[in-house]
Amino acid sequence: IIAVASGKGGVGKSTVACNLAISLKRSGLKVGLLDADFYGPSVPILLGRRHEMAQGDENGRIYPLDAHGLRFISFGLFIKESDPVIWRGPMLANVLRQFLFDVNWGELDVLVLDLPPGTGDVQLSLSQFVDLDGVVIVSTPQELALLDVTKGVQMFRQVKVPIVGVVENMSSFVCDSCDKEHFIFGPSRAEELAQRLETNLLGRIPLESSLRESGDEGHPYMENESHKGRPAWNSYLEIANKLGSIVR
Numbered sequence: 280i281i282a283v284a285s286g287k288g289g290v291g292k293s294t295v296a297c298n299l300a301i302s303l304k305r306s307g308l309k310v311g312l313l314d315a316d317f318y319g320p321s322v323p324i325l326l327g328r329r330h331e332m333a334q335g336d337e338n339g340r341i342y343p344l345d346a347h348g349l350r351f352i353s354f355g356l357f358i359k360e361s362d363p364v365i366w367r368g369p370m371l372a373n374v375l376r377q378f379l380f381d382v383n384w385g386e387l388d389v390l391v392l393d394l395p396p397g398t399g400d401v402q403l404s405l406s407q408f409v410d411l412d413g414v415v416i417v418s419t420p421q422e423l424a425l426l427d428v429t430k431g432v433q434m435f436r437q438v439k440v441p442i443v444g445v446v447e448n449m450s451s452f453v454c455d456s457c458d459k460e461h462f463i464f465g466p467s468r469a470e471e472l473a474q475r476l477e478t479n480l481l482g483r484i485p486l487e488s489s490l491r492e493s494g495d496e497g498h499p500y501m502e503n504e505s506h507k508g509r510p511a512w513n514s515y516l517e518i519a520n521k522l523g524s525i526v527r
């Protein structure tokens with residue numbers, strides 16, 4: 280069980296969770312994706328299953344949906360997309376428990392969890408419900424994100440959840456016409472951050488407009504072979520390889 284976490288929102292955590300799940304699947308693993316970002320469930324959109332509802336049976340078992348060879352569940356499959364989630368922490372903890380234990384996951388090699396940003400009830404409940412194999416922390420090179428990341432890492436360590444490593448997302452942009460690498464959010468701080476946090480640097484994912492487009496269209500980037508060989512594609516494979524060797 281691998282959780283994908285971030286110190287703050289908008290750093291690409293859900294995009295990373297989805298594409299990592301697909302990359303792990305590409306390496307032959309059976310992968311489930313649990314969207315625990317209850318206040319902003321974006322996995323149904325990212326996997327192209329927007330507006331669908333989850334089904335259950337009379338025994339309270341919930342069926343996950345299949346998309347791109349992944350089994351997934353999301354709070355977005357139980358509410359209308361425009362409905363705000365105004366639930367308190369203990370209620371969300373119950374949903375998390377149901378998503379973990381009442382969903383017919385079948386046989387899985389890896390369950391990837393997309394956590395809400397920050398250090399809240401969901402993270403704490405999760406650490407009480409299951410023994411996580413590790414947390415992947417997603418950050419951008421911006422200083423503010425880095426400060427938030429440190430808090431997140433400290434929280435997980437306090438509740439004895441191992442940190443597998445850091446992914447630096449949006450780390451740079453390679454210009455199509457001049458081939459120059461631009462560090463839009465500042466120079467990469469990934470190695471320094473990983474060292475300071477005493478963890479691994481799993482990889483750096485560059486900005487690519489097709490990553491955003493793929494997410495908006497519900498066709499995950501790592502599912503589209505035409506991206507093969509591009510910098511972000513290679514980064515995802517490298518990160519999945521490192522993770523795969525941890526979970527095998």
Ligand code: ADP
Pocket residue numbers: 285287288289290291292293294295321448449484485486487488490491492494495
């Ligand atoms: P979070 O889950 O941290 O809130 P999202 O995964 O929703 O963040 O990503 C925020 C936005 O950034 C989305 O529009 C997504 O498509 C885009 N995005 C994420 N990573 C990249 C990237 N490496 N290159 C380009 N766009 C990206």
